[in-house]
Amino acid sequence: MFRHALNQARRNIGSAALFASNQVHNHHARFISSSISKKVRTSIPSYQAGSQITKLWQQAEAVCFDVDCTVTKQDALDDLAEFLGKGDACRKFTKAAMDGTLDADQALDKRLEIMNPTVDKLSAYIESNPAEKRLVPGIKKLIEELHARGVQVYLVSSGFRELILPVADLLNIPRENIFANRFVYAASEDDPKSTFPQIRVKSYDPEEPTSRKAGKAAAIRKIRAMQGVQTVVMIGDGVSDWEAVEETKGADLFIGFGGVVQQAIVKEKSDWYVTDYEELNKALPRLKVAMVGSGAFASAAMQMVSTNAKKKPLFQDRVDMYVFEETYEGGKLTDAINKLHSNPKYLPGVSFGDNVFANPSLEDTVKDADLIIFCAPHQYMPRICKQIQLKTKPTAMAISLIKGIHITPKGPALMSSMVRDILHINCSVLMGANLASEILPGGLCEATIGSHSYGEGQIFQELFDTSYFSTTVINDVEGAELAGALKNVVAVAAGFADGCKLGENAKATILRQGLSEMRCFAKSMYSTVQDETFFENCGVADLIATCYGGRNHRVSKAYAECNGSKTFAELEAELLRGQKLQGVLTSHEVRQVIESRGWEEKYPLFTAVDAIVRRVYEPKDIARFREIALSPHEHLKSRVYDAQDELMVAKDEGVAETADASAQQAHYVQASLGEKPPSDSLANVPMNEHSRQLKYWVDQWNQSKYSRKSHLYRKEAEANQPLDNSQSPV
Secondary structure: OHHHHHHHHHHHHHHHHHHHHOOOOOHHHHHOOOOOOHHHHHHOOHHHHOHHHHHHHHHOOEEEEOOEOOOEOOOHHHHHHHHOOOHHHHHHHHHHHHOOOOOHHHHHHHHHHHHOOEHHHHHHHHHHOOHHHHEOOOHHHHHHHHHHOOOEEEEEEEEEHHHHHHHHHHOOOOHHHEEEEOEEEEEEOOOOOOOOOEEEEEEEOOOOHHHOOOHHHHHHHHHHHHHOOOOEEEEEOOHHHHHHHHOOOOOOEEEEEOOOOOOHHHHHHOOEEEOOOHHHHHOOOOEEEEEEOOOHHHHHHHHHHHHHHHHOOOEEEEEEEEOOOOEEOOEEHHHHHHHHOEEOOOEEEEEOOOOEEEEOOHHHHHOOOOEEEEOOOHHHHHHHHHHOOOOOOOOOEEEEOOOOEEEEOOEEEEHHHHHHHHHOOOEEEEEOOOOHHHOOOOOOEEEEEEOOOHHHHHHHHHHHOOOOEEEEEEOOHHHHHHHHHHHHHHHHHHHHHHHOOOOHHHHHHHHHHHHHHHHHHHHHHOOOOOHHHHHOHHHHHHHHHHHHHOHHHHHHHHHHHOOOOOOHHHHHHHHOOOOOOOHHHHHHHHHHHHHHHOOOOOOHHHHHHHHHHOOOOOHHHHHHHHHHHHOOOOHHHHHHHHHHHHHHHHHHOOOOOOHHHHHHHHHHHHHHHOOOOOOOOOOOOOOOHHHHHHHHHHHHHHHHHHHHHHHHHHHHHHOOOOOOHHHOOO
16 A cells, blocks of 8 residues: 555654754754744644654554534534524534533434434535535645545544535545444425425434544544554544544544634644644655666656656655766766756756756765665666665665666676665666657656555656656566566667668567567566566567667667677767666676576577677677577687687788797697687787687687586486586586
């Protein structure tokens, strides 16, 4: 539930008020430093302005409102009496119930007896008094803010359900959250002119808890039992509302409301007495947001984050953004961002709000944050997490926008898993088909939020959703995150195809095969991954967008067009202006998993992409990725022989090593191409470019032999067959 996700944050923020009022200096104090204005402080008695009261208010998991003279501007039953022409006769019994001189149930009996209304009269009254005209100023905004924080709102009233329903519907309060009296009806034949009997209110249902003394406390006990809430606040204008706090397992806090009528005894007994709901609004907790990262996508996402932080009551206005300090036009990049309210280096021309503050200190950026957004290159995440490990609040929630995986000695690790393991906080993910330059107001963009807690997913949905950027929440974190990482490898393959002009048929084949391998790989790694995830925006949509317009496609296409004459590192620097290429690094990491488990034939496209990236094959060979997967290392032999031939030519021209060195190298090559492990005879030989190339390809061949033998070893172990020692891993 949404309320569970915010509960710990509310508790943490609420405790800030207690510490601040006691002048205990800690980092929580800023949550309330400006939340209660001077006017609010002076409206509360000094002993109540202390923040134990504020703490309970901020921690509330459920808030129960009386209705008459608290949510609405009048007592509905008295107003009905006026409508029926019997107002004066009923009003004195209402007053007696309010001041406690007459039991509520007795007063109710008297008023119903006087009015004796028909159903037709009740309908006419409701029609002539629409709910929007009955509301107390500020109540709708307060309830909206409570809902935004996941707080359950209840209407607990000694009034009648039939008169309250239109009000509850207008305020988006579920009807099951109404605890009120119910009319009991009976047919009446006292009108001689009527052919059919009239339906009149005969009495009320005595089984409803609010129909008797201490009934509001009984209703709150029922709420606690049904919903498991711990902190309950009662807001009302009468003695029966205050009594709800006095009873066992009743409310934890009574806030008296005097905006319609004021009673001295209610003001005296209140823990906090207000006459304007804005006072309560100002004391509600706001979540602080921090962004770790400042690249193109981080800057694009900051458009939505900064807008929602400023507009929605759930968040603090200010958003801190960690920026790795760089030089920009002779000055600091952080200064340029704070001056221009945009990132002129990585996403020029795209503005975010003036509530964003670029900060070159990673620790300072995250130290007070309730919500941490990670959007940095994935290879830097281990260092980032370790650096902020002691600065992150234990109640913080995180979300990763990073598309990549990290290989550890224990195996592949997702970014969300790394955050959870190192920082010990929950981490959701946001993945989707979004090129940073196209995320703009007036556009059409989608993304998928994966979260193990649906409530936390809803919080992040509130943070990212705009009119031009729509999100959906799913519970498949691993599937969403792996889809986001693996599609970059497929995009590299698509870039090879486009760079070699293989045509749309070839590219379509690559996309289909890529999606299939993405799904299969993810499900092989995590049994919880769902097929449906790959039909979300984080799956097929992200794959299509990345394979046609993403940075991985752009760089790999350029690599194919120059036929590898420039390295990926050179093209990254030339084309991405400081951004990092994820697909190449991810292909290496995926290959480590594939080779360690002998899955080459199962993932032919992934296998071929990494072989091309490592220059074992040429970009044009992506067209025969299935053939490569059957023998991904055999092509290395020709590479070794070509390098050896080039070295021999260099020797003939007198530009290479001595004859002794040549003999050592020949032995090294022959031993490598055979099945005997060679001595490292090249270790002590002076190297030039030709011999370095030869050693590189020989080492690649040796590595491939180890992979093949390891695979054979595993296959025999899986078949439970006796092992030949000569076939164990070298």
